[in-house]
Amino acid sequence: MRRGSLSDRIDGGARQGRWSWLLHPALALVAGALHTASFSPSPAWWLQPLALAWLVAACDGVRPRRAALAGALFGIGWLASGLWWLYISMHDFGHLPAAVSALAVLALALFLSLYYAAGMGLAVRWSAGAAPTRRVLAFAALWLGAELARASWFTGFPWIASGYAHAQGPLAALAPYVGVYGITAVAALPAAALALRHCMTGAAFVGAIGAVLLTLVLARGVTQSLRLLLAGVVVGVVLGSGAALLTLMNPDILRAMQAFMLGSTGYVGWSAVQVMAVALGLCLLTALGCSRTLDALTLGEDTARSLGQRLTLIRLLLIATLSLATGAAVAQCGLIAFVGLVAPHLVRSWGPTTHGALLLLSALTGGALLLAADIAARWVIAPQELPVGIITALLGGSYLLWLMHRRKAHFGGAGGSQ
Template sequence: MNTLEQRRRRVLAVGLLVVSLLALGCGLVAGSEGWRWADLHGAEAELIVWQIRAPRSLGAWLTGALFGLAGAIAQGLFRNPLADPYLLGSAAGASLGVVLVLAASTLAGAGLSLVSADLLARVGLVAAAFAGALAGVAMTLSLARGAQHTTRLLLAGVVVGVVLGAVNDLITTVSPEAMRGRQMFLLGTTGFLGWASDVALAAVLALVLPLSWRLSRVLDALTLGEDSAASLGLPLPTLRLVMVVLMALATGTAVAQAGLVAFVGLVAPHLVRRFVQAAHGYRLVASAAMGGALLLVADVMARTVVAPQELPVGVLTAVLGGCYLLWLLRRRGGV
């Protein structure tokens, strides 16, 4: 590695750290009434800043980090810069889990369900979204007969996404009351993140990031092609399956906590590649940090752009991410 590349890596690392810390500080003072800190005192400051804004800001960073990490894994696994964490049916599965719970809650409230409303409340939308995301990926793996062939895996993910999306639409047609909750989930929000959510997000990130970094040599080998990677003696089907599981775990956890936040998992690895050319081990870590910084900045903007109203953070990331990719296409004639 030459000196220039080392310098670029240091600059990127320091830049992401500074942006994240500044955005975290802004997150503590950004609320529904705009920028407000000086007039908060005592119990009010304890409640608003440390029980609402602080866990939300930290949770936004952790959620973005999981999306960025999952996106880097997906793009390395499929050798496609347009791959994102939702390719394997996790988004459609999570949405279906949420819709099923909402529809069952409506029936339980009307006394028409075999499951009590209290039980559904205990299960919650977070658990349903997480289980649905993992179930969607499991269906994709089953349809593709494992992770031996990336093309078959990708096609299976598209099929599962379409089928589960159709089931989603069918249920919301039968139970229109579930549409509102599903819409909020599809738009993405960080407004419900608390300290318990942060613990879950941090635990999954602490598990997935070291494991994916350790297995990053698989992604490096795949850049040489399937045959060349196999010639290196790596058990590609098994290692690819492990990478898919790690991606599904990261995506499912992030989606369960914040909904379907768009473009973070797609754009974060792109931005890292624009700054540095490195092996996948560095890219995975940097993409996680980039994703955390992006979602945290978007969350602060969502709270303050049209205060006292709040924008869904997923809408804001979709607009900003889409504009970035359009600019990239126009500038380079391709991605």
């Protein structure tokens, strides 16, 4: 059996779906907007190669015309959001009408996006049927070509070139030697390589962060817990209905989708392990960098702000980190429930600890729990195998119910004694 991930099996059928023409353009716009979120002052530089990886994945294996459309929509989402300061200049300071200012920004974004449309369309045309290495080089080279063309042709407009996203990242050290467009090329190569091997992980990340942002917009922030909870439920139900509708429209993926919904490690191969290892490394490093802010938040938001913590920026960074971790894991193994909830509670039950240690121990504990559940799933009805998501749902849900009952009894006893 060919091993890769559950998402590979689903993607094979979904690419031929009749309604993918509607889903991909929307995702291209979202990915372009996320590309803007990687620029300074945001420290999330890694959003740039991930967004570019999604674009390459969306273009690979399709017709040049469709790849050009994806490149154009990605450029519109990126440039319309990244050049919004022009709207402020024209409307707030130049006193132009709001509609005229917005249309001017959109028209500029439409024109500049033609470079990326041409780049992606030519990349598909020149690399069709080629070896993976040639395809990676083609996409990276034509992405760089589109950036250079935008900066030089018709007087040039080099604002928010993708290389500037790495001003606060590890590639910043290369700037004195290769310049911003050298950094663009260096970042494009691994992004293309990642996309052509693991395209669905990038799409899962885009979908996850899009769902989180939509929830925050509907809830109008995080200040009201009840509103946030209700918004999350609404977004989950609507997106779940959309997924069910797409499944019905693509009957070839019903069996793989069933395995995906139940969660399984049976299709995970070394390529999927590599994806999750990279995502784990990025997310764990980012989370550990934010651990002191999380420690400060235990004293309250006002105290954390008085200690100089940038809470809004840290929240946005953690949202992106959680979306990447969730998207990578779910794309490879499906919906395996309760592991992420049970592991931190188990670690906290061992004794008080800082968030840095809690993050490391929770990752190790979650891996151990999943390993134990996977062994149980393979043993219970051997030689057949249960989906591991069933085992984790039963055991994890029971544990959390017991924990809630114990805490209720504890607080009830404490209240009675008073």
